[in-house]
Amino acid sequence: MLPLVTVTVTREDALRYLAATGEDDAHWPGIVPPLALGALALAALMDEMPLPEGVFHSAQEFDFLEVVPFDATLDLSIAVERRAERAGTVYTTVGLDLRYEDRTVCTGHATVVLPARVPAASS
Amino acid sequence: MNLPLGEPPVIQPLTRLVDQSMVDRYALAARDPNPIHRPSPEAEEGPFGRPVAHGMLVLALVSEVMTLGFGRRWADTGSLKVRWRSPAVPPISVTCRAALKSAHEGLAVYDVVCEDPTGVVLLDGTASARFL
Numbered sequence: 320m321l322p323l324v325t326v327t328v329t330r331e332d333a334l335r336y337l338a339a340t341g342e343d344d345a346h347w348p349g350i351v352p353p354l355a356l357g358a359l360a361l362a363a364l365m366d367e368m369p370l371p372e373g374v375f376h377s378a379q380e381f382d383f384l385e386v387v388p389f390d391a392t393l394d395l396s397i398a399v400e401r402r403a404e405r406a407g408t409v410y411t412t413v414g415l416d417l418r419y420e421d422r423t424v425c426t427g428h429a430t431v432v433l434p435a436r437v438p439a440a441s442s
Numbered sequence: 443m444n445l446p447l448g449e450p451p452v453i454q455p456l457t458r459l460v461d462q463s464m465v466d467r468y469a470l471a472a473r474d475p476n477p478i479h480r481p482s483p484e485a486e487e488g489p490f491g492r493p494v495a496h497g498m499l500v501l502a503l504v505s506e507v508m509t510l511g512f513g514r515r516w517a518d519t520g521s522l523k524v525r526w527r528s529p530a531v532p533p534i535s536v537t538c539r540a541a542l543k544s545a546h547e548g549l550a551v552y553d554v555v556c557e558d559p560t561g562v563v564l565l566d567g568t569a570s571a572r573f574l
Contacts, residue, residue: 332471335467335470335471336471336472338467338471339464339467339468339470339471339472339499340468340471340499340502340503340506341458341464341502341506342502342505342506342509346509346510346513347517350514350517352505352509352517353505353516353517353520354498354501354502354505357498358471358472358474358498359472359473361472361474361498362472362473362474365473365474370476372484372488373478373484373488373489374476375478375488375489375490375494375497375526376496376497376498376526377497377525377526378524378525378526379497379498379501379522379523379524380521380522380523380524381520381521381522382520382521383516383517383518383519383520383521384518384519385517385518386514386517386518434489
């Protein structure tokens with residue numbers, strides 16, 4: 320388990336997210352769109368666990384349990400749940416747990432893949 | 443207010459053009475500056491050999507169609523489980539579809555897929571939310 324991280328999503332953060340994805344902000348008056356919360360939690364995760372070059376996101380799970388108001392301060396806990404290597408490719412699954420006022424509001428599991436390096440051809 | 447819907451909603455498909463400017467805006471909004479998402483040496487040398495859209499940007503279409511079907515219920519009863527199958531290379535028109543898979547004890551589960559115009563699957567999985 321990594322140290323607890325604080326995540327705050329402001330109205331401006333949420334509107335910037337919605338403008339970028341193309342979703343209508345009218346759906347989310349005063350509350351954080353759930354996937355915006357998930358995306359910014361992943362950003363906080365990447366701040367804590369910088370990813371090596373070439374890593375890509377291969378799978379994602381989220382459970383949204385409660386709406387979160389703008390400017391809420393959330394506690395994010397992160398844990399590496401699984402790490403496996405097959406033929407040089409490394410698969411890592413990280414668990415996320417977001418809590419607001421002592422209640423879990425969102426959980427998730429992100430799987431990232433670091434492909435095997437192809438050796439440079441010798442001349 | 444989070445009224446029961448009575449029955450699982452029919453989720454309408456949604457198509458959106460994902461271009462490089464959208465990807466750039468998403469990188470800022472989601473604080474994901476990974477250079478594989480913009481024209482860069484890292485993208486050229488990366489796993490896809492060219493810039494690709496963020497997987498989470500493609501996933502945003504799934505969240506949007508579920509929002510259109512479930513409203514605020516999506517934010518407090520929704521679940522997603524997806525796997526990215528192919529990279530989305532901008533510019534690309536992405537269509538998201540959700541087909542009802544099961545409805546039991548107030549929980550509706552949908553098979554979700556995001557595809558390019560030729561039917562290549564970019565992402566698939568399930569999304570669920572409570573309708574009662």
